[in-house]
Amino acid sequence: xxxxxxIKMILLSVLLGQGQEGISTDTKTFQVSRERFITxxxxxxxxxxxxxxxxxxxxxxxxxxxxxxxxxxxxxxGPQTGANLKKVRxxxxxxxxxxxxxxxxxxxxxxxxxDRSAFIQIKPNDTILIPQKWSNTLLTQxxxxxxxxxxxxxxxxxxxxxx
Numbered sequence: 001x002x003x004x005x006x007i008k009m010i011l012l013s014v015l016l017g018q019g020q021e022g023i024s025t026d027t028k029t030f031q032v033s034r035e036r037f038i039t040x041x042x043x044x045x046x047x048x049x050x051x052x053x054x055x056x057x058x059x060x061x062x063x064x065x066x067x068x069x070x071x072x073x074x075x076x077x078g079p080q081t082g083a084n085l086k087k088v089r090x091x092x093x094x095x096x097x098x099x100x101x102x103x104x105x106x107x108x109x110x111x112x113x114x115d116r117s118a119f120i121q122i123k124p125n126d127t128i129l130i131p132q133k134w135s136n137t138l139l140t141q142x143x144x145x146x147x148x149x150x151x152x153x154x155x156x157x158x159x160x161x162x163x
Contacts, residue, residue, distance in 0.1 A: 036124040037065065049122060051076045053130035054083040069107065069119045072128070082136025085111055093125035 038046050045065040049072065052058050056077025063072060079085060090103040109115050122128075 038062075047124035049125065050127040051130070052127065054080045054132040054136075055130050056080055063122070065124075067122050068116065069105070069122065069128075070110065070116065072122060073107075079130055080132075082133050082140075084131045084133045087131055089129045089131075090120065091127040091129070092123060094123070096123070 036047065038048075040046055046062050047065055048060055049063055049067075050060050051072065055073070056079075058076065061072075061075055063075060073079065085107040088105040088107050090105060092101045092103075095101045103120055105118050105120065107118060109118060
């Protein structure tokens with residue numbers, strides 16, 4: 001009985017271990033996503049980027065290689081009212097040539113003057129996060145609180161008429 005279990009364990013470990021030689025465990029070369037670039041039917045080079053936060057159409061988007069930040073923001077429908085354009089964060093999947101994986105951009109000057117000097121090159125699988133201003137968050141929550149207080153007031157008025 002013990003020999004059978006030992007033989008099964010050895011066979012299982014051999015089967016599970018096959019094909020593992022080429023897998024890198026070095027985190028510096030580990031690629032998170034399956035593909036960095038793809039091509040469409042016309043041969044155009046495309047890549048995926050993620051845009052999260054206070055924009056009109058957040059999510060994963062397929063864009064042309066070489067896209068700039070203004071065009072990317074246009075694809076996602078632009079920032080919503082209350083977006084904090086002074087603290088836009090870009091997270092890289094793979095560090096760039098300077099070793100950077102995170103950038104904080106101030107796009108406020110672009111929206112005021114059209115100056116594109118704060119732009120960085122968009123890379124495959126970048127994640128761009130456009131946060132909401134704390135004041136806008138507060139105003140949004142106050143509106144929700146105001147709605148609940150109005151409903152509670154209506155309840156109290158109806159309750160007093162029933163008595």
